[in-house]
Amino acid sequence: MADYMPPLRDMAFLLHDVLRIAESPTPGYAELDPDTTAAILEEAGRIARDVLAPLNAVGDREGCVLENGVVRTPSGFREAFELMREGGWPALDCDPEHGGQGMPYVIATAVGEMQVSANMAFNMYQGLAHGAYSAIRAHGSEEQKALYLPKLASCVWTGTMNLTEPHCGTDLGLLRAKAEPQGDGSYRITGQKIFISAGEHDLAENIVHLVLAKIPGGPEGVKGISLFIVPKFLPDAGGGVGARNGLSCGKLEEKMGIHGNATCVMNYDGATGYLLGEAHKGLRAMFTMMNEARIGVGLQGLAQAAAAYHVAAAYARDRLQGRAVTGPENPSGPADPIIVHPDIRRLLLDQKAFVEGGRAFVLWAASLVDAHVRGGDTAAEGLVSLLTPVVKGFLTDKGFESCVAAQQVLGGHGYIEEWGLSQFVRDSRIAMIYEGANGVQALDLVGRKLSQDGGRHLMAFFETVKTFIRENETEDALKTGFLDPLKSASKDLQAAAMFFMQEGMKNPNEALTGSTDFLHLFGHTALGLMWARMAKAAIAGDEPFHAEKLATGRYYMARQLPATKLHLARILSGAEPVMALPAEAF
Structure with a gap:
């Protein structure tokens, strides 16, 4: 490997x-x-x-x-x-x-x-x-910040997020974990949480669990959820590790991948917890962690694809198999390296174009986070809120697909463990599921984010694309290969959004059945914008790196970006093809 x-x-x-x-x-x-x-x-x-x-x-x-x-x-x-x-x-x-x-x-x-x-x-x-x-x-008291933040920043203590229960995943209104108030201001936490990443381990002296639970007598459903700090060991008077709290790891899940991370069933048996933020406002506090995690999970999809691509490209350069159809390219050897074959090139370029475009996308999103958090830019806050489900959903869907493509390059060697491609495929698969399954990300994008603040943030994205095209339309080296395909993709995205606005109000299923296609349409358009921006920068360079960047970008615009038209056609077909079959027919 x-x-x-x-x-x-x-x-x-x-x-x-x-x-x-x-x-x-x-x-x-x-x-x-x-x-x-x-x-x-x-x-x-x-x-x-x-x-x-x-x-x-x-x-x-x-x-x-x-x-x-x-x-x-x-x-x-x-x-x-x-x-x-x-x-x-x-x-x-x-x-x-x-x-x-x-x-x-x-x-x-x-x-x-x-x-x-x-x-x-x-x-x-x-x-x-x-x-x-x-x-x-974001949500703790000054005392909580002083106690926990230095230890969490240094990873002397680590943390978790506890949402899911055996009967309750996405629909958190069904959760049963209870938090009973105690006379000293603390709460007694009782319940079971599952799928808790890093829930128990031997890497840190304490683990700080953030646990969603309901205070008895609170509102029904999600409006009655609160968030609690429940440490594995209760802090002592000096802020160090004190007595063991009433919680335990009941079992480790046996998983398809990420075997090196402990995914735990956590049992809370009257554990001492401390309210984080306001009572019955737990989802708002937890979403601070989840929104950060969703960008991080999108990064996981990209990063696993990048690692898998590196292995596949190295293998394709070295593996001898067959001859190029145009004549031997390794005449002194028994065969040519498989990278000479067009279909292997296609597999590798699909990966390379996604990885480099996705890397640009996630770094742009990170810069928007900085513009908001460091610079107070509210427009950047709105745009990154819109883009977060796209970063998470598109990069993990395509990241897994890219890992499978890397595995395909190796043929049979990709299926055995020696080369490591199996692990990349298995590890990347979870990124499509946790921190909100990608179908939920698509529903969030279409159901909430498009209309957020009157659709202002979607309009801001379109304006970003239009401005880039307008500012560079006299650049002949960009126009045909980059600006024209980007303009076409942006029009497809606008047409899809218009369909949702016109038809979704009459029948919500018209929008929801097209939500995943919309997420992918948006993702491709975003990567098209990234490739156009990279092409502009590469044109100014004269290194082989810049020529390679331009060739890869042209591949994406010619071979991948036209997928927006497929996604638009699916969206415009409406709900009927999806909803026509009765449930009992499945």
Whole structure:
């Protein structure tokens, strides 16, 4: 299996030639000059390549083991986690007030891609701690922030999010976990949660569970849900680890992938919990963590595809099989490398064009987060809210598809474990399901995000596309290969949105049956915009890298972006083909 190679050249191109971050007015971006970002990314890439990637197959093979209530992580995970903690990597974009380094989220996202490509299961431990940090920072009391944030930022303590119950997944209004008020201001938490990533492990001295539960007597349904901090060990008077709380890991789930991460059934047996935020406003607080997690999961889909593509491309260059139809290209050998065959080229270019376009998309989304959080840009907040289900749903759907394509390049060797492609396929599959299954992301996009604030954010996206086309329409090198296909895709997206507005009010199923197609239509259009922006930057360069970038971009615009017309045709077919068959006929 080819060693993991961090995409440092591509990241530098995106950050400095496409996004031009050092010229951005976003606070903190002026310090992100090429030398600074190179130093950060090179060291992060070295750790990903030399420390995390070698443990990826180990984690997959060994998995986690539950012994006497304690989960033992795979060999090498504890040492690697300590190295990450000592280097301050989990706290890269956390507030310096809490021991963080205060770097922008866009840099943490670039670093995160490399860490996830190298070892997705390992990265989840620190990723969930970061999510808990963000939720407590946004909604916690000053005392809660002072106690928990420094420990979560450093990953001395880690975190989790506890939503799902055996009978209750997406429909959280059905949850049964109870939180009974106690005389000292705490709550007694009782119930069972399932599918809890990093719910129990041996990497940190404490685990801070964020648990959704209902206070008796509160409103029915989702309006009665509250969020609680329920630590594995109760903090003592000095803020250290005190008595064991009334919670335990009942079992580890046996899963298709991410074996190195402990996915737990968590039992709360009268555990002590502390209200986070307002009573009966738990979903609002939890969504701070979930929205961050959804961008992170989109990054997982992209990162696994990037790692799988690297292996497939290396294999295709070396594997000898058959001869090129136009004549031998390796005449001194017994056969040509399979990369000469057009169908292998197609598989590889599908992957390469998706990975590089998706990388640009997720870094652009991260820059919008920074513009809002650091710069107070409300327009950026609205746009990233609109794009979040697209980042999550499109990048994970296409990321899994890309991993399967990489597996196909290797043929039979892709199906056995030696080359690692099976693990990429298995690990990437979960990203389409957790943090809101992709069908739910599509419903959120069509049912909520399109009309949010009167549709202003969708109009802002269209205006972004129109402005780019208008500003570059005299550039002949861009027009035919990039601007015209982008304009066509944008028109398809507008036509789909108009259909929903006209027909969805009469019959909601007209919109909902087309929601996944709309999400993919939107995703392709967004990547089309990214490729047009990359092409503009590449035209100004004269390195082989820039020529390769342009060729890959032209492939995407010619071979992938026309999928918008397929998705539009499906949307315009309406609800009848989907809803006509009676339930008993399935």
